[in-house]
Amino acid sequence: xxxxxxxxxxxxxxxxxxxxxxxxxxxxxxxxxxxxxxxxxxxxxxxxxxxxxxxxxxxxxxxxxxxxxxxxxxxxxxxxxxxxxxxxxxxxxxxxxxxxxxxxxxxxxxxxxxxxxxxxxxxxxxxxxxxxxxxxxxxxxxxxxxxxxxxxxxxxxxxxxxxxxxxxxxxxxxxxxxxxxxxxxxxxxxxxxxxxxxxxxxxxxxxxxxxxxxxxxxxxxxxxxxxxxxxxxxxxxxxxxxxxxxxxxxxxxxxxxxxxxxxxxxxxxxxxxxxxxxxxxxxxxxxxxxxxxxxxxxxxxxxxxxxxxxxxxxxxxxxxxxxxxxxxxxxxxxxxxxxxxxxxxxxxxxxxxxxxxxxxxxxxxxxxxxxxxxxxxxxxxxxxxxxxxxxxx
Numbered sequence: 001x002x003x004x005x006x007x008x009x010x011x012x013x014x015x016x017x018x019x020x021x022x023x024x025x026x027x028x029x030x031x032x033x034x035x036x037x038x039x040x041x042x043x044x045x046x047x048x049x050x051x052x053x054x055x056x057x058x059x060x061x062x063x064x065x066x067x068x069x070x071x072x073x074x075x076x077x078x079x080x081x082x083x084x085x086x087x088x089x090x091x092x093x094x095x096x097x098x099x100x101x102x103x104x105x106x107x108x109x110x111x112x113x114x115x116x117x118x119x120x121x122x123x124x125x126x127x128x129x130x131x132x133x134x135x136x137x138x139x140x141x142x143x144x145x146x147x148x149x150x151x152x153x154x155x156x157x158x159x160x161x162x163x164x165x166x167x168x169x170x171x172x173x174x175x176x177x178x179x180x181x182x183x184x185x186x187x188x189x190x191x192x193x194x195x196x197x198x199x200x201x202x203x204x205x206x207x208x209x210x211x212x213x214x215x216x217x218x219x220x221x222x223x224x225x226x227x228x229x230x231x232x233x234x235x236x237x238x239x240x241x242x243x244x245x246x247x248x249x250x251x252x253x254x255x256x257x258x259x260x261x262x263x264x265x266x267x268x269x270x271x272x273x274x275x276x277x278x279x280x281x282x283x284x285x286x287x288x289x290x291x292x293x294x295x296x297x298x299x300x301x302x303x304x305x306x307x308x309x310x311x312x313x314x315x316x317x318x319x320x321x322x323x324x325x326x327x328x329x330x331x332x333x334x335x336x337x338x339x340x341x342x343x344x345x346x347x348x349x350x351x352x353x354x355x356x357x358x359x360x361x362x363x364x365x366x367x368x369x370x371x372x373x374x375x376x377x378x379x380x381x382x383x384x385x386x387x388x389x390x391x392x393x
Contacts, residue, residue, distance in 0.1 A: 005269075006049030006068075007033040007359040007371060007383060009260050009329075012269050013115035014067075014089040015048045017108050020276035024102065033269060033359075034383040035371050041079075048088050051369055053081065067091050069120070069368065086131020087119025093135040106144040107279035110249045113139065113240065117256035120368065126154070126237035126253070136240070146244035150203050151237065152210060153217070156254040158202035159241050163213070164189065166202055169294045171257055174334045175217065176224035180295035192216040225338050234337065248283045255283070258290035261327040264358055265289070267386050293326075300326060301334055306341050309348070309355070311391045314379055315366060316345035317355070328358040332365065348389065357389050 001022045005015035012033055022029040037050045040059050047053060047066040054073045055064070064079040067088055075081040082091055093112045096103040113136070116122065121132035128136050140147050152158050155166040155175075164185035167178050178185040189198045194213060197205050205213070218230050240252045249255045262271035274282040306318035318341050320331070328347045336343040344365055348355040359382075362370055374380035374389070381388040 001027040001029045002032075002038070002043050002045040003029055004032050004034055004037060004045065004047050004050075007035060007385065007387075008049050008088075008363045008368070009263070009360040010115045010119040011049030011088045012263070012385075013118075013259060013272050014092045014112060015046075016269060016272040016276040017089075017111050017115075018046055018048070018092065019273060021096070021103060021108065023277065031269070031273065032383075033385070035375050035380075036383075048092075052372070055079070067095075084131050085121070086135070087116055087121050089113075089115035089119060090121055090128075090130070090132035090135045094131060094138065097135070097138045104144065106244075106247060107276070107283075109139055109145055110242075110247065110252075110255070111259075111276060111279070113145070114249065114252050114255035114259060117253055118260060124231070124233040124237065126239055144244075145247065146242050148241055148243055150239050150241055152202040152239065153214065154235055154237050154239065154253065155202060157241075157251045158239060159243075160250060161201060162199055163197060163202055163205070169291045171261070171290060171294050171297050172330050172333050174298075174301065174337065176221055177298070179298050181298075188216070188220065189213075227339060248279065248287075254287065254290070257330060258287045260329055260360065261290050261293060262286045263385055264327040264329060264360065265325045267384070269385065296324070297330075297334075300324070301331065304331060304335065306335060306347065312355075312379075312389070314374075314377070314392060316342050317357075317389070318345060318347055319350060319355070320347055322349065329361040329364060332361050346389065355389050356386050359385055359387050362387070 003015050003019050005011045019029050019031050037047050037053060041064045042061050044063045049068050050066060051068050051070050052072050053066045055076050057076050060076050060078050067082045069083060071081045071083045084091060089112045096108060116132050119132060121130045122128050139145055150158055155170045158166055164182045167175050167185050168180060168182040170179060186198055189195050197209050214236055221227060221230060242250050259272060263269055271286055275286060300322060304320040306320050309317045309319055332347045335341045346357050346362055346365055348357045359371055379390055379392060
């Protein structure tokens with residue numbers, strides 16, 4: 001069994017889940033990320049995230065199954081194409097839920113739901129729509145995940161940690177001077193007349209206290225940044241959490257950031273595969289990595305100093321110099337929110353005179369299918385999590 005994924009984060013995580021499913025059935029799956037699909041189908045193949053799957057009858061010698069938001073061609077014989085108004089993990093979730101049994105193991109659904117948080121079928125307030133909304137509705141009645149929706153500040157584990165514990169470990173969105181600094185957050189609550197809620201969770205505070213906290217936070221953001229107009233949806237919204245005391249993923253927004261961070265830091269989909277194959281042990285390590293990163297994130301954000309690379313004219317591209325590995329996607333998201341770079345721009349690192357970018361970040365910044373367009377234009381090289389980019393040729 002061959003499982004290929006277009007190198008977009010939500011597709012790669014969904015492919016990792018299918019790799020685990022395939023391995024549990026006794027097959028010998030082969031996993032690969034590639035901007036272009038294989039030229040010929042000679043063994044049973046699953047393709048995820050490819051919009052262009054153009055095979056003639058002579059090119060398909062074995063069963064082929066393809067999933068993407070849009071597929072531009074019709075399936076040849078021995079092929080099944082699945083597309084629609086949904087993310088790749090949303091459609092894969094519905095497929096597995098329809099099959100039942102071992103295909104709906106808790107860890108598989110948990111990882112797919114985490115991937116859906118990085119798909120395109122979720123609005124700024126955290127509400128899923130299209131196929132993804134149907135998939136979540138199908139997951140809600142199951143006792144495997146024990147899902148619940150909380151509307152509050154977008155901070156990690158709002159149902160388990162105190163307000164400042166929650167805010168201080170949240171990498172994205174960025175809370176000025178609070179990320180990695182619980183004590184500063186507690187002083188802020190006291191100074192804002194909100195000391196009475198400092199030992200409560202975000203879930204348990206009253207609506208009035210939540211509104212007061214949000215207003216105070218928005219004022220502080222304006223104080224510590226050049227932002228004058230802020231959309232409250234960036235900080236307030238719905239978060240899916242798990243009440244299951246035996247599950248490891250308790251907050252799916254946190255899990256999506258943690259898995260993305262691990263994959264970009266290791267420059268590989270290996271952490272995603274590890275979490276799918278050994279969820280009980282590997283996911284805890286990955287979540288701990290993100291929590292540790294939160295303590296250095298503010299310093300890294302202040303030291304990034306993005307510098308425009310003017311010789312690259314096909315997209316606004318910024319060079320950042322960092323002492324330690326990072327998630328270029330999470331850094332880009334924070335820098336663009338703070339208006340230090342354009343949202344439709346690329347962050348790069350420099351290595352041996354070459355510009356290195358994140359496949360995931362390029363897709364989020366320039367839109368679905370942008371990696372394929374850039375490769376066709378011969379300004380991008382590579383197929384992995386990190387790629388090389390250059391000026392026009």
